[in-house]
Amino acid sequence: MQQNRWKQRxxxxxxxxxxxxxxxxRLNLLTADKVRQGVAEVKTGKTFCLSLPLDLPGGTxxxxxxxxxRLSATRxxxxxxxxxxxxxxxxxxxxxxCDDTVTLALQYSTQWDSLAHMGQWFDIEGNGQPEMVFYxxxxxxxxxxxxxxxxxxxxxxxxSHLGAKALGIENMASHGIQGRAVMVDIKKHFxxxxxAFGFKQLQQIIAEDNLDIRPGDLLCFRTGMDEAIYxxxxxxxxxxxxxxxxxxxxxxxxxxxxxxxxGVVALIADNxxxxxxxxxxxxxxxxxxxxxxxxxxxxxxVYLGELWxxxxxxxxxSEHRRSxxxxxxxxxxxxxxxxxxxxPIATV
Numbered sequence: 001m002q003q004n005r006w007k008q009r010x011x012x013x014x015x016x017x018x019x020x021x022x023x024x025x026r027l028n029l030l031t032a033d034k035v036r037q038g039v040a041e042v043k044t045g046k047t048f049c050l051s052l053p054l055d056l057p058g059g060t061x062x063x064x065x066x067x068x069x070r071l072s073a074t075r076x077x078x079x080x081x082x083x084x085x086x087x088x089x090x091x092x093x094x095x096x097x098c099d100d101t102v103t104l105a106l107q108y109s110t111q112w113d114s115l116a117h118m119g120q121w122f123d124i125e126g127n128g129q130p131e132m133v134f135y136x137x138x139x140x141x142x143x144x145x146x147x148x149x150x151x152x153x154x155x156x157x158x159x160s161h162l163g164a165k166a167l168g169i170e171n172m173a174s175h176g177i178q179g180r181a182v183m184v185d186i187k188k189h190f191x192x193x194x195x196a197f198g199f200k201q202l203q204q205i206i207a208e209d210n211l212d213i214r215p216g217d218l219l220c221f222r223t224g225m226d227e228a229i230y231x232x233x234x235x236x237x238x239x240x241x242x243x244x245x246x247x248x249x250x251x252x253x254x255x256x257x258x259x260x261x262x263g264v265v266a267l268i269a270d271n272x273x274x275x276x277x278x279x280x281x282x283x284x285x286x287x288x289x290x291x292x293x294x295x296x297x298x299x300x301x302v303y304l305g306e307l308w309x310x311x312x313x314x315x316x317x318s319e320h321r322r323s324x325x326x327x328x329x330x331x332x333x334x335x336x337x338x339x340x341x342x343x344p345i346a347t348v
Contacts, residue, residue, distance in 0.1 A: 006137030025301015058234030163336030199254035215263025247276025250292030268305035
């Protein structure tokens, strides 16, 4: 057991609350009882697929560092192993084989962020020397290792990409992601106007829809952007997507306090970052570009789900005057990955 990973923890954090070596964060609150609460929300057995097709949004306009998936056949010697007749090898065999592979940016479409996705400079030793660290004090270059070491500003090569030796997405997968979820339907109440959704607007929806949000819940925010992305059919209009649709105000102190106090396990949205970007700076000195990512991934161990396909479910819930449902949403169990595609299923 590592007792000395950090000497001081960030404000509004859960570091150490679940143990000195914890790699799950608020996922510790997604207990067997929370699974039973989710199952109790199933009334009809109807299911909704909450993932966009994996080739959406399309192209690289939304994020130039994340190319769309590229499918190709595996190889059978010098031949592609796609519609391959085994009779070529043995004329007594009737099988036709198809087998393929994919080159995939793990956070291209509907996705989960792991706790290793985003860290911060923070003085964990209390000696006035900030370090590059992640949730619960896990360190860049030691626990999360890329091929280049950016500590101390050197940009030095340190060999091959090792990925997340701690906090990787496999921890989320092995724990299991199934439990009670609640829909916050921003589009129903505010339309598709672009604005920074803060605590005031959240409280309005909670009151008007009589939302019951409990510790250990998974919280979904529908803005309507998923519908627009789907209709754009692989050619996203970034001007339009940037002019419309809400995002959470990660710089709103009251919203940040609510996320801390609520005990929710994950914040999930149909937009590409959950929060609105660019964000208002937290101060005038040294601040995170993604303040909600800072709060959730770095401080609280709250997971973020992005680019989910929530609108059909949200409309059904509204029509039936409901807001809670069973959510099943495992990521890939891929050791060392910092994010993962997801194909979530809601059961109502």
